[in-house]
Structure formats: C-alpha cells, structure tokens
Amino acid sequence: MKRWLIVIGLAVMAGAGIFYAERRKPESHVGPEAVLTAVAETQREISRVPASLTRLSDEEEARIGDSMASNYSSARYGWQEATDTPIEKYINAVGHHLAARAHRKLDYKFHYIPDADFVNAFSLPGGHVFIGKGLLLQMDSEDELASVLGHEIEHIDHYDCVEKVQVEVRLRNLPLSGLLQLPIELFQAGYGKEQELEADRDGTHLAVMAGYSPQGALRMFQVFDRLHRQYVAKSEGPSEELSQVAVETIAGYFRTHPLPRERELQVQDMIASEKWPERKEKPLRISLITPTTEANKGN
C-alpha cells in the first residue's frame, strides 16, 4: 500500500507538471541544440590547452587576416574595398572607439559589405570585422552597431577567429595560399553557443566601457528574435520533430548558436547585476547607408 501511495504520489506530481505545461503551453523548441552544444563545447574545452600551446603571434595572425580579407573582398564578392566612403569611415570610427578597450592591441579594420541581403557580421583573424548592409538596415541606433561590432571584436579578442586557422598553420604547415582557400563561410557561420554568449557578454561590456548604452545590445537581440521566429520552422509533430533533429544534427554541429531570446536574457541579467547606468542611445547615421532605409525597414 505504501508503495502504491508513493507511486500515486509520483504520478500525481508528474501529472501536475503535465497539466501545468498543457495549460501554460510554454514555447518549446525541438532540436539537438542541447546535445550539440554540450559536445561542441566539450570539444572546444579539450582543445584549449593545445590551442594555447600553438598560438600564432599577433604579426602572423595579422598577416594571415589581411590576406584573407583582401582575398574575400576582391575575389569572392567582386567589389573593391572602399575605405574612404562615408559609411566605411563611420563604421571604422565606431569600431576603433570600441577596439581601443579590447584586451588585444591589434590593428583593427572594419569593413562594410554593401549587400542588402547580407544580414550578418563576422570577423577574420588579425582584427578584420565585416558587417553587412542587411544587418545595418535592421538597426535604429549607433549603440546597436556598437554592440554588434563589440561582439565581433571579442571574437578576435578571445582568439575564436584565429583558432580556426591555427590548426592548419601549426599542424599541417599550410602556406598562406592554402589558407586563402578556406571558405569564408567558416567564419560567417559563427561559433559555439558558449563562445557566442561570451562574445555577447564581453562585447556589451566593451560597448558600455566605450560609452554606449547596453540597451543597444538588447534591442539588437530583439531584432534577431523577431527574425528567428519569422524564418525558423516550428515542428508540429513527432515526425517533424525527428526530421528537424536529424537535419539540425547534421547541419548545426559547428553552429550551435544560442537562441536570441536566451542572449537577450543574458544581457538583461548583466544589466541588472552590473548596475550599468542608463544612457541615451545615439542615433544611427542612417543617411550614410541608404536614403530609402525607412522604406526598406517598412518591408
């Protein structure tokens, strides 16, 4: 009898949980992110010691990064880098303002990709940061731009970028020409969940230290969350769940990004714990991007 009472108790407890979940209907995302994150981060943690022992010098990293950036700019996209355009100057000004407070003292360069469909930003070894027009069009303030650039600077600061080419250089002795053959998508795809969250945290720190408001980062993640809801499919049943898990397991091993909502909550926690003062956000100099920005945003 006692046994059955315990069983009934457990069943009631679980039933209550089920009932509560059914009533509340919390948003659920089905996928292998948790497992992939654990595996990827464990792998990264295992490789920390070898990565530290085979670290490239700043000069080597800068040389490699310069070549990759030049190659990417000219060969892949067919456009020549124009550092003297107003938008380039503007991005560089904001970026250098942030980079001055980074741990690593590199010659940071900030590049603008004039492609409205490129809603992304990424960094290359040696201090090269690229940001797409598509992403700029989603911004309202310079603080949002600073949070994005700070995020990318921190990827460089944490050696996330250079570790992607480090193995090729140190272990396989790949020459520079060989490194240039590495797909740029390797860097565009981003990093592991913890690396991204860490870059979010330190990037926000960097922006705040440079005088920007942390609200910029918050608003940026809200935009990402909106885009995520818009474009990421939601599974409706076991079969869809299984296929989604299978697909994401295959495709998402190296791209275990945290959910935008999770990133947003992390920044909110930081704001609360660090007690950062409230600052007014600086307006983004939209006119430098495109005169029809508002119209595009409306779409």
Next chain:
Amino acid sequence: MEYVLLFFVAWFVLCLPPLVYALIVENRRKDNAESFKQEIASLTRRIYGLEGQLKRLAETKLPGGEAEKPAVATREAVAETIPEEKRLASPAAGILPKPALPPPPVKLPEPVFPAPPVARLEPKVVEVAGAPVPPSIQPPPPAPPPATVSPTAITGANAPKTQPAKPTIAARVQAPPPPSFRQPAPTPPTRYVEIAQPKKTKRISASLEEAIGTNWFPKLGITLVVLGVAWFLRSEWEHIPAIGRIALFYLVGGGLLGAGVSLERKENYKMLGWALIGGGWAITFVTTYAAHHIPTARVLNSLVVDLFLLLLVAGLMVWHTLKYNSQTVTGTAFLLGFIAVTLSHNTAYSLGAGLILVSGMTIIVLRRQWFELEVFGILASYLNHLYWLYWIINPMGENKVPFPEYWTSVALLSSFWLIFRISYLLHKVSDEKQELVSTIAALLNPLLFLGALKYQAIDTKWAFTTLLTIGALEFVFGQLPVARRRRLPFQILSSLGATLMVAAVPYKYSGNDRVLLWLAGGQAFLLAGIFAREKLFRWFGGIVFFLVAVYLLPARVVPLAEQILNRLPVYNASFCIIFAVLSVVFYSNAHVLARMRQDLFQEETDKQAISALSLFASVFAVCAVYSLVPTNGAAVVLAFLVTALSWTGQQFGIADLVYQAHWIAVVAIVDVTINGLSLSTPWHGIPERILTFGAVATLLYCSSRFVRLSQTQVKDVLYMVYRWAASGLVTVLIWKQAENWLSAVLWIGFALVLSTVTQALKANEFKWQAFVLAMLAFCRALLVNFDAGGAFHGVSYRLISITLIAGGTYLLVSRSPRMRLKPAYTCAATILLGYLAYKEAPDPWRAVAWMTLAATVAFAGRYWKDRGLLWQSHILSALASAAIFVVNFQPQYKRSILQLITVGIATTFLYGLTWVTDVAGVIEDERISQTYSWAASFLLSWLMWYQLQPISVALAWAVFGLLLFELGHDKPSAYLRAQGYVALVSSFVRIFFVNLNQSAVSSWWYTVVPLVPIYFWVYWRLHAKKAGEQAIKVRMEDVLACIGSATVAALARFEMPLDTVAFGYSLIVVALLTVMAVTRLQIFLFQALVMLGVTAFRLSMYDFHRLHNSFSSSVTFPVLAILVLAVGVPIAFQVREPKTENSESPGWIKFLVRSPEQPMFFASVVLMAVLLVIKLDVGWNTLTWGLEGLVVVLAAFFARERSFRLTGMGLLLLCILKLVCWDAWKINDPRAPYLSFIGLGAFILVVAYLFSRNRKALRENL
C-alpha cells in the same frame, strides 16, 4: 622487289610453321630418347652395383665353399644370412622396397666398413636402401614397424629419379668416418634430405643449360653467320663481280656444309653439325636462286636452267639429308625445293616441277613413315598452286573468264590429289599418332583440292559433275581392299565420297525434287546398309535423312511456322503431301523397318538416331496437319494426333511416340489457347470456343490415361500435366466466357467440383488443381472484383462475389492437398475480407476494423488452435498498427478526440491480443504475443507525443514507464518492465532535445525535476528486489540511477548560468557522496567520482580560461566550487570501504573504492593552486600557495593522512623553489617579495612546529 617480297611471304607462310613444328617434334623426340637412354644407363649401373654388392656379401658372409655360390643372390637369400636380431635392428632392412635398387655410383671401398663382418653388413644394406641410416645401437631395439620408419629413409629408398646423380651424394655419404655401433651417426637422414633437394634443382637447371648450349646456341650461331655474310655483301656488293659473288656464296655454303659433315660425326657436336649442314645448304640454295633472280648477281639468263639448278640443289639436299634420318632436316630441304618452285612459276609448266617434288616426297614418306612431312607437302603443293592462281584470278575481280592454263591447272591439281590419295591408301601406320597425322593428310587433300578448284572455277555448272565424280571416286577408293585393310581409311573415304555426292545434288536440283531425290538416295543407302549388313551405309542413309530434315527446317517448316504465327493462310496441298510422305517414311523406317531388323540397330547411337528420325517424323506430321486443316480445327486434329500417338506408344511400347505426343500436346494447347480464344462464331448454336476447348480438354484427359499406362519415363508426372493442361483449358474457357465479376466465382465453383471429383476418382492432383483455382480466384478477386460495379437487388456485386469467393475458399480448407497449405486458403480468405474492410471502412476507422478482424481471427485461431489463423491475426494487427501511424496520426487528426478514440481502441485490442494470441503449443515463441504489448505501449507513447505539448512528453513517458514498471513488477512480467525501462530511458533522452533547450523559459522545474524522483524510485525498487529477478541482463538499476543523476547534472549544465555550472557540479558531487554515506550504495560513489572529474574539467577548461581573458568573469563561483569539493573530502572519508574486494574490478577501481578521499583531496588542492596562479600576480600566488600548503598540512594532521601531508610539504617546497628561482626576478610589486618571503617562512615554521609537536603520532602513523 617483287621477288624479295615473294621470298619472305613464302618463308613465313610455307616454311616457318612446318619448320617450327618439325623442330618441336624433333626436340621432343631427342629429349625422350636422351631421357630414355639415361634411364637405361642408370638401371644398368644399378643392376651391376647390386650384383657386385650381393657378390661381396655372399663372399663375406659365407665361409669356404659357400663363397663359391652364384654371385647373384636373391634378396631372400641375403636376408637369411643376417641374424634375426640384426635384421630387426636395421630400419633399412625392414623398409627395403622391392623396386628399390642400390645407387649405382656408390662404390663401397673396403676400408669404410672394417670387421666384424656383421657390422659391415648393415651399413651396406643401409646404402643399398639409399639412405645412410645409422647402424644399430646396443642393445638393439625391437623391430620397428614400417610406419615408424624415418620418412627420409623412405624418400631415399623410393626416389629412383634422384639416383642417377648419386656421385655427389655418394661422396658425402662416404666422407664421414665409418659409423660406430656405440655412437649414433650424426643425423644423416637430415643431411640426406638437404643434399637431395638442391640436387633436384640442379638437375633441372642443368637440363635447361644443356638444352640451351647444345641445341639453341648452334642455331643462333649459324643464324648470326648468315646475317654476317648478308651484311658483308650489302657493304661490299658493288666491288665484287657477279660471278665472284656467286662463287663466294658457293664457297661459304660449301665450307659450312663441309664443316657440318665433319662435326656431325662427333657425338658432342652433332647438333652443331646439323645446324652447319642446314645453313650450308641454305646458302647454296639462295646462291643458286640469286644466279638468275637478283640482277646484280645474275650469271644465268635462263629461268628454266635456274629452276633446274634449284631443283637439283633441293634434290641433293634431300638425298644428303636422308642420311641423317631426320625428318626436320629433310623437310627443310623439301621446303627449299618448294620455294624454288614458288619463285620460278612463270608458266604452268614450271609447276610441274612441284609435281616431281611431291612424287619424290611421297616415296620418302611411304618409306620412312614421315607422315608429318606429307602434311607439309600437301600444304606446300596446294598453297603453292593457289599462289600461282592468285596472280591470274585476282586481277579478274568478280568476273572470272577462262584463262589459257585452266585445264593444265586442273590436271595439276588432280595429279596432286591423286598422288596424295594413293599415298594415303598405301600408308602403313604403326601407332595412333601416325594414324592421326595420316588422317589429317587424308582430309586436307580433298579440302585443298576442292578449294583450289573452286577458286579457279569460272562456271558453277561443273560443280555437280565435279563433286559427284570426286565423291564417287572417293567412295570407290574407300571400297578397295587396300583401303579396307585399315578401318579408318575405309570410313574416311566412304564418308567423303557420300558427302560429296550428296553435296552435289543441290547444284543441279532444287525444291521438292531435291528433297525427294535425297530421300530416295537416303532410303537406298539405308536399304543397302540393311541388306549388305554394312553399318556405314546405314549411317549414310541416316545422315541423308537428317540432311533432308535439316534442309526442310529452314526451307519449309520455319516459313510455315511464321505463317501460322502471323495468322496467314497456310493451306498448301503439295506441302501437305511432302510432309506426309516424309512423316510416313520416317515413321516407317524408325518404327517398322528398325523393329523388323532389330539385330542391326542394337547400338546406342543407332537407337538415338531412330529416336531423332521419329521426332522429325512427328514434326513433319504436325506440319502436314497445319498445311491441310483450317485454323479453327487444327488444335482438335492435333489433340486427336496426341491421343493416337499416345495410344500407339502405349500399345506397342514405343516410348518415342509417347514423348512426341507430349510436344504435340503442347502445340495443341498453345494453338487452342491462341486461336481458340479468338473464336466467337457459333456452330449450330454452340460457341465454337466451347467446342474447341471442350474437345481438346476431353482428348487431353483421355490421353492422360494412355500416358499413365505407358512405359515411358516420368509418366507419373506427365499424365498429371495432361490433366493440369485440360483443367487449365477449362479455366481459361471460364475466364473468357463468363462476365468479369463472375469468373472468379465460377473458378471457385470449378475448384469445388474438382475437389469433389477427387473423392470419386481418388486422384489427388485434382485437389491441387482446386488449390490453384482457389488461388487464381483469389488473385482475380483482388484485381477485378474489388472494382466491380453494379448491384444485385441493392447488394453490390463486389460484396456478393467477394463473400462467395471467401466462403468457397474457407470451404476448400478441409480439402486441401496438404495440411501445410491450409493456411493459404485461410490467408486468401482473410486477405479478401481485410481488403473488403479497407474498401468499405472510412479512413480513421480502417485500423479499428482491421483490428476487429484480427481479434476475430485470433479468437478463431485460439479456439481451433490454428497457427495460420494466429499468424494472420499478427499480420492484420501489424497492418492496423501501420495504418494508425499512416492515417490516424496525420496532421488533421492532431490532438483530436477522434484520434484519441481510434488509437485508444486499437491500443486496447493490442493489449487484449497479447493474451488471446498467447496459445501454448501453437505459437512456439511467447515473445510474438508480447510484441502486441510492445506495439500497444509504443502506440500509446506515440499518442502522447501527438496529444501533449512537446515539453510535457518526456514527463508523460516517464509516468507511463513508471506504471508499466509497477505492473510488470507485480505480475511479474519482464516485458512490461522492459517497456517501462524503454519509456524511462526515452524520457531521459528526450529532455536533451526539448526540455533542456528552453534556456529562456523556466519550465525545467515542473517538466524535468519530477523525472528525478521517478528514476530514483524505480532504481530503488529494482535494488530492493534485484536478488530475486534478473530478467533484464543489463543492470537496469544502475542505468536508472545514472540517468537520475545525469538528469540533475544536465539541469545544472543547461539551466544554470554558465559561470555557475562548475559550482553546481561540485554540489552534485557532495550530494552524491552524502547519499553514498547514508545508503552505502556504491553506485553513488562512482557517480560522485565521475562528477568530480567533470567538475575538475569544467573548472580548468572553462572557468579558469574565462578568468584569464574575459571582462565578465568572476572568481566567486570557481572558488566556491573548489571549497565545496574540499568540504566533500571529510564525507569521502566516511564512504571509504577498505574491505571491498571485488575481484572482477580493475585495480584502479578498487583503489577508488578504498580511498575516494584521495581524488577529492588532490582535485581540490590542484584546482586551487591553479586558480591562485591564474588570478594572482607573481609573488602573491606563491604566498597563497604557501598558505594552501599550510592548510593542507593541518588537514593532513587532522585526518592522519600521509599523502595529504606529503602534498602540503611538497607544495611548500615548491613555493620555496619558485620564490628563489622565479619570483625573485620577476616580481614587479615592490611589496610582494618581502611579504612572500616572510609569509612563506611563517607558514613553513608553523608546519615545522606541527611536525615537532606530533612527532610521536607521526611515527605511529608511519
């Protein structure tokens, strides 16, 4: 240039192949002769050796007058002279085989075997056996059986091939000192083997070497001489007058000839001499040729004179080479003669020289029996002639015209043919090989002769006469007494003659005339063969008959068949007559004439020929029928023919007729199937189709009786085939005559009739036919009746027909031909009903309908204990389950009541079928019925997946698993418990894909946390009763304990902030240790240790790394985590189990169980030390290390743990070293040095004090 080309062509075409062949034959002959000679010499030496040894043996052994006995003593006599014990002591004496002869080269010197005499005797015997077996040992052992004799000794004794090369062996055998009887010989058998092996190889290599040195080198050398002369001439040609050149060549040729003749007389230079002779004659011949044909060396202007000289040289060559009795050399000479003819035949008369050559060669062939040379002569003469014809005929192209030498050529060819034919008749062969070569020549002769005549023929009108004449001549030659001396010439020439005469007919006659002429000729040959009792003539007749048949097949039969297949009119009275005549003649010859003279047709080949003839007769009979009878009646007439043949065959015991009836029956069946199906007109009101099918079927039923009563092979099978065919025709008739939906029903009715007939006629095959009909009805119902439209009084034809078919099928179950086929009937009926349900039931209820049918079938199977029905239930249930997955879980039914009800009903049925299908003795494996339970549980789990929110599914599965486990625990039922385990593990896996992804939403506390107590409850239940039940081999209790703890760890990993994960892990470590301390369950100790490793890894690889280069890092939680681990050390002391002795565990596990505090302690100390290095500047971290060392030492004293103490001391020492060697030079902070030094010194003093104070305790502890 033309002559040069001609020369090379003639060389390659004519000379090379025969020369190569002759060389091979000659070499083979020489090798055989040499080998034979060596064997003879070897055997002779052995005999002499044996005689000598026996003589010495007799002299030594026998005293006085006994030594005067004959020298050649028998083996038995020798054996008798040896004392019994000595004979037994000698293995060689026991194994000496009868054919084993003493090695001839072994000369036995007297000093080798000194006295005593007996002692000398045995080594001799050993050597006679060919194996140096050690002499007998004192005391002599018992007689060894032959099987135990040293294999080496046997090898030596039984290896006569190794004995010709014995000198080397003999030397080795004799080399050692004489064997002593007190000392065993130093392993002579082994040495013997070692010697014998390389000797064999050496012999092979020596043989090859000899072949190269004595055979190929001379030839190659002379070839080089000739080439050198040619090269010299090419260089110095212009400076030598023509007569000088010719003289020079003759000189060289003569010199070579002289040298060759001289050397040939010496045995060692025989081959070289032959080669020089050949080369000398070749140069002489070429020089003679050049005297006219090469302009720069021309000294003769007359071609005839040159031809004469060439033939003279060739004749001399032949005459000379005959002295050496070598077919190769003489053949080479003749070859050169033919080349001369080839080069010189500007007119046909010059070819006459070839005739002379052929005549001469034929005489040599007959005298020397060189039949290979005759083959070469035939080839050379005819090809030579063809080459001459080529230059005449080829320019004419397609339009050949008469040429002046036509009749001369014919005469020449005829002469060749006649000469070779006479030669063949006069051959006296002495062995099979010669007969074979002779036969080749006999066949080549007419072949090339006719080929040449054909090549030069300008009109085909002479072909008939020519073939007939030559055929008649060959036939007459075959009948001559000289040909009949040997059987083969008679056979070959008669066959050739008959063949040529038969082949001549088509050149003059055609069509039916040709057939009838052949038929008459064949019949004449056959009758002549019968009356003359000459088998060959009978065979000629048979061959002509087959020729007629083979001719008619493509000429008449195949076109007739094509017409029939294309449904064209085939009526032709003349053809019918021809076929009928042929059929009658063939049948008469095969079964009347042959039966009348059975003594002439006793051989197996004769019987086979008669059978073939009879078969052709049947073919022609069928052709006659088709040529005369209209399409709608042919099958019936053929069926009558079948009946007649089978009756005749059965009455007179002629198996061939019965066999022919079989294939004609096949034709009749195919005909009625193809043509009868298209018949649609009535005959006196009755459809013709019914008449033809009925008549053929009836006749086939009748024929089956005659076939059954006949004495043919496999009659027991074939008569059934007839009945099958007849029933098949009825089946086809029903199919074509009845309406679509009705034919399957009628088939079932026909099947019932057949099965009833089975009872009356006791013919079991009708049961089988009924079975096939039922299956056909089943297939047709599937294909046709389910789509049948229309209704009968409101009831659809589909329902009526399917019900009737299914009912009839169920009725046929009791009349199944085999017990094991009963399931086929029930399966068919069940499938029909299942498919009916599929058609009639709405989509969501289809699975329920099937499940109902499955339950019904299962109940029936349980009642009648019918295994087949139970399996049908299984299949239906599986289909229903699949249908649920495919249909009921479609998106439109998601979270609907309909889905809940239908899946719920299906699940209930499945759980119920677990009991219904569990019939002991019918279903052997109880796991089959348990599968239902698995399916039901799976469906329910799947239903939960659909009905609940994704985040609730894991919890629902866990509850479901808990209930299944409890039910299985109570019954007890292993499979239910296993299902519970699967559900629990699945719930655990699922949280990683859903619940732990919800980092942004705090739902873990009500969706994941409740899982933990469930897992641990099941673990606890298993642990409490594990001694009683071990149904699941895997230690599920450990698995569940692990996933319970893993769930908590996963919560820490995924739900806590990243900086605090390690802290969470450390708390889990302490908690697990605590549980271990309370419950004494070792599994928790292992989990704690694993978590300790995870914690250390997380701290070192994540937290410490972040502390190094992150803005947002905090040292708080790493420090807390380390402190918590340190707190766990005292608890770890509590859970030590020093008495644990698990012999199966590795040593390191035993250590961890005995001393869990060690990893806890060292992990804490090391992690703290690293943390201090990371977080503090140089100098300060040394100081803190000192403090840590002090604390460690204190703890060590408190815990009385030596390893702790040593660690603290080591840490302090390291601090000293670091401070002196590193910090002193690197510290930037001005305060740090002295603080470090002072602080560290203080710490060390305290430690020193502690040691002094507790010295006694330390000694005890140590």
